[in-house]
Amino acid sequence: MDLNFTSEEQAFRAEVRRFLDARLPADLSGKVHGGKRLQKDDFMRWQKILHQQGWGATMWPTEFGGTGWNAVQQHIFEEECADACAPMQLPFGLRMVAPVIMAFGNKAQQDYFLPRIVSGEDWWCQGYSEPGSGSDLASLKMRAERVVATEGDHYIVTGQKTWNTLGQYADWIFCLVRTSTEGRQQEGISFLLIDMKTPGITVRPIIMLDGEHEINEVWFEDVKVPAQNLVGQENKGWTYAKFLLGHERTGIAGVGRCKRLLKDLKAMARREMANARPLIEDQRFRDRIAQVELELMALEVTNLRVLSAEGKKHAPGPESSILKIKGSEIQQTLTELMMQALGQYALPWLPEALDADWRGVPVGADYAAPLSGHYFNFRKTTIYGGSNEIQKNIIAQMILGL
Amino acid sequence: MDFNYNEEQLALQDTLRRFISKDYGFEQRRALAKSADGFSRDHWRQFADLGILALPFPEDFGGLNGNAVDSMLVMEMLGRGLVLEPYLATVILCGGLIRDNGSQVQKEALLPAIAGGELLMALAHYEAGGRYETRHVATGAKADGDGFVLNGTKAVVLAGAAAGKLIISARTSGAPNDLDGISLFLVEHNAPGLTVRSYATQDGARAAEINLANVRVTGDALIGAQGAALPMVERACDYAAAALCAEAVGAMAALNEVTLEYLKTRKQFGQPIGRFQALQHRMVDMVVATEQARSMATLAAVKADSADALERRRAVSAAKAYVGQSARGVGQAAVQLHGGMGVVDELNVSHYFKRLTMINATFGDADHHLGLFSDMLLAA
Numbered sequence: 001m002d003l004n005f006t007s008e009e010q011a012f013r014a015e016v017r018r019f020l021d022a023r024l025p026a027d028l029s030g031k032v033h034g035g036k037r038l039q040k041d042d043f044m045r046w047q048k049i050l051h052q053q054g055w056g057a058t059m060w061p062t063e064f065g066g067t068g069w070n071a072v073q074q075h076i077f078e079e080e081c082a083d084a085c086a087p088m089q090l091p092f093g094l095r096m097v098a099p100v101i102m103a104f105g106n107k108a109q110q111d112y113f114l115p116r117i118v119s120g121e122d123w124w125c126q127g128y129s130e131p132g133s134g135s136d137l138a139s140l141k142m143r144a145e146r147v148v149a150t151e152g153d154h155y156i157v158t159g160q161k162t163w164n165t166l167g168q169y170a171d172w173i174f175c176l177v178r179t180s181t182e183g184r185q186q187e188g189i190s191f192l193l194i195d196m197k198t199p200g201i202t203v204r205p206i207i208m209l210d211g212e213h214e215i216n217e218v219w220f221e222d223v224k225v226p227a228q229n230l231v232g233q234e235n236k237g238w239t240y241a242k243f244l245l246g247h248e249r250t251g252i253a254g255v256g257r258c259k260r261l262l263k264d265l266k267a268m269a270r271r272e273m274a275n276a277r278p279l280i281e282d283q284r285f286r287d288r289i290a291q292v293e294l295e296l297m298a299l300e301v302t303n304l305r306v307l308s309a310e311g312k313k314h315a316p317g318p319e320s321s322i323l324k325i326k327g328s329e330i331q332q333t334l335t336e337l338m339m340q341a342l343g344q345y346a347l348p349w350l351p352e353a354l355d356a357d358w359r360g361v362p363v364g365a366d367y368a369a370p371l372s373g374h375y376f377n378f379r380k381t382t383i384y385g386g387s388n389e390i391q392k393n394i395i396a397q398m399i400l401g402l
Numbered sequence: 403m404d405f406n407y408n409e410e411q412l413a414l415q416d417t418l419r420r421f422i423s424k425d426y427g428f429e430q431r432r433a434l435a436k437s438a439d440g441f442s443r444d445h446w447r448q449f450a451d452l453g454i455l456a457l458p459f460p461e462d463f464g465g466l467n468g469n470a471v472d473s474m475l476v477m478e479m480l481g482r483g484l485v486l487e488p489y490l491a492t493v494i495l496c497g498g499l500i501r502d503n504g505s506q507v508q509k510e511a512l513l514p515a516i517a518g519g520e521l522l523m524a525l526a527h528y529e530a531g532g533r534y535e536t537r538h539v540a541t542g543a544k545a546d547g548d549g550f551v552l553n554g555t556k557a558v559v560l561a562g563a564a565a566g567k568l569i570i571s572a573r574t575s576g577a578p579n580d581l582d583g584i585s586l587f588l589v590e591h592n593a594p595g596l597t598v599r600s601y602a603t604q605d606g607a608r609a610a611e612i613n614l615a616n617v618r619v620t621g622d623a624l625i626g627a628q629g630a631a632l633p634m635v636e637r638a639c640d641y642a643a644a645a646l647c648a649e650a651v652g653a654m655a656a657l658n659e660v661t662l663e664y665l666k667t668r669k670q671f672g673q674p675i676g677r678f679q680a681l682q683h684r685m686v687d688m689v690v691a692t693e694q695a696r697s698m699a700t701l702a703a704v705k706a707d708s709a710d711a712l713e714r715r716r717a718v719s720a721a722k723a724y725v726g727q728s729a730r731g732v733g734q735a736a737v738q739l740h741g742g743m744g745v746v747d748e749l750n751v752s753h754y755f756k757r758l759t760m761i762n763a764t765f766g767d768a769d770h771h772l773g774l775f776s777d778m779l780l781a782a
Binding site for chain 2 (some may be wrong): 083097129132133134135136139162187207208209211272273274275276278279282284285288296339340342343344345346347348349350361372373375377379380382383384387388392
């Protein structure tokens with residue numbers, strides 16, 4: 001048992017830092033650190049820089065254009081990126097659809113889609129939840145009827161998806177669709193890749209509680225999808241869907257991001273004043289910081305334990321639910337404490353201050369504007385990716401056999 | 403002991419309930435929150451007609467001689483309706499301050515105007531860097547002839563832009579955290595040198611940063627004795643905190659109703675999600691927390707009028723800490739039980755959640771009041 005980083009790992013960390021110092025654009029890290037709105041181009045720019053370095057897909061094996069890094073290397077990379085305030089690499093392509101294409105897609109799909117994901121050429125979004133199918137995902141209804149035709153088979157897709165993150169920017173959407181209504185509902189689901197430019201697709205914004213447009217409803221009306229865009233076998237999509245959700249959950253732990261939030265929280269607590277002393281000298285508040293730091297220390301080691309045990313070849317198991325539960329709770333606590341540190345300056349709502357171009361005078365401290373919105377927005381983390389109640393069901397059933 | 407409202411109080415409650423269901427629908431409120439003022443002056447006139455603007459004032463000044471329990475009843479209903487009109491700032495805070503500390507002339511000039519709906523007011527007291535400390539006042543008031551000259555900046559002044567007159571605290575002597583030396587001044591909204599930067603708040607209301615650059619007031623602008631305003635401000639802020647507890651209870655009760663309805667109607671896995679025990683228990687926790695909060699809010703209301711400052715502060719801090727914790731728990735649970743529907747702007751769930759969050763951040767959050775209460779254990 002040795003919890004220290006080896007000298008190779010330390011050298012690796014130094015290499016990642018050198019790269020971030022040299023190549024992470026200051027305007028991007030400034031936006032991330034300041035809690036400003038990121039545009040499509042910001043995410044894409046960073047992905048392209050990573051790709052030029054050969055680090056576009058640190059969680060992929062080398063045969064598909066990834067780095068082939070082990071769990072510890074990935075952890076170090078994510079931690080350093082978060083600490084440097086690099087834009088998050090969105091998971092929909094890299095962490096969600098890509099592992100499914102690698103594991104269950106055909107050679108043509110792998111050759112076409114994977115390079116475009118790692119290069120930042122294609123933006124992917126997710127078509128899983130439906131208005132009537134959230135936690136009970138397997139009840140989904142969006143129909144895909146297979147049509148046999150001489151110019152090539154295709155599906156006609158009709159229905160509605162919801163809780164679609166950033167689909168307004170997307171080139172492609174991966175969807176769970178119903179291809180059969182016979183037998184168990186899990187056995188009639190297929191996994192389809194759909195070009196967002198296809199006629200019949202409408203994206204409608206859903207405004208979140210922080211006033212931001214982050215999610216959408218996506219409507220499909222007689223959308224024609226080539227049969228070659230089916231991943232794996234027809235009616236086997238539920239297996240792929242569960243495989244994908246396991247990958248989504250590990251990303252959700254977000255240890256690196258939490259460490260960065262904790263650092264910012266401590267800095268804030270030194271600047272905010274209470275009783276004419278820095279807030280961090282207030283025992284009650286400092287204990288709250290200390291408590292969340294304990295949780296985070298535990299999660300970091302648990303995360304490494306789970307990832308190491310899985311190795312590179314296996315899909316994440318039900319243990320990833322532990323990471324999702326604790327990671328989401330810690331993110332919520334950190335964003336809540338950052339808002340709480342502001343005192344009454346949690347009240348002002350200045351959405352214009354979230355624009356990178358805004359040159360107005362802040363109300364209160366210069367870091368104040370995004371923090372209440374972040375707290376509100378982060379309530380989503382215990383809901384998405386399978387709500388924490390569902391995660392507990394998974395642990396109860398899959399690990400404990402209850 | 404009697405925990406029941408009397409007939410008059412029940413009638414008032416009923417009237418307000420009808421007003422909210424008829425004139426304060428969710429879409430109507432949304433439109434108001436987006437309007438320039440952030441509230442409706444028509445509603446304000448209706449409030450005057452209903453008598454709630456006159457409620458806590460003596461009959462001699464056009465009031466209805468109501469007590470803090472009456473105010474609590476009103477605040478609870480305003481909480482149910484997520485009402486945006488500046489009742490707390492004008493009636494509870496400033497009306498209360500004038501009623502308790504104003505001269506005969508000031509009471510005659512201001513209380514009937516508030517009661518009649520002609521005058522909106524705001525208290526500009528807290529400052530950046532002072533957090534929730536009532537004694538932190540750096541703004542200065544320098545004697546100048548028969549009057550004073552005010553300089554400084556006030557933070558997050560509720561309804562600061564809507565107010566026709568402001569009550570502003572400033573130091574006539576001492577250092578920023580001294581107990582003595584704070585004075586209160588009545589200042590016109592358009593006084594030369596006074597600038598108001600108004601903004602929307604997270605819960606759809608309005609607040610403002612107020613800057614004072616050589617704002618000149620006459621000697622009769624002083625409210626109460628010079629340099630002795632801290633106990634007046636503390637009393638007003640306690641009164642406001644007690645009122646906010648009642649508002650939070652109203653909001654929590656309404657949010658519980660909405661959430662319970664969702665548990666009964668939203669179906670997953672072939673049954674209403676309210677059939678799942680994990681969710682049932684969470685809903686029960688919300689109801690228990692709300693009942694406990696209601697008890698604490700009642701206690702605070704009964705003690706808010708107490709002449710014994712220690713007794714008052716003990717009850718109010720206990721209530722504001724407890725209600726703040728409950729509001730946080732209930733708000734977060736309601737969002738979680740609604741799933742994705744809890745984090746969208748379209749449903750009122752997130753709006754109740756945001757209001758409850760901001761109530762906690764106003765006039766001392768749960769940790770602040772827990773600290774005050776805890777410190778009182780040492781003194782006892």
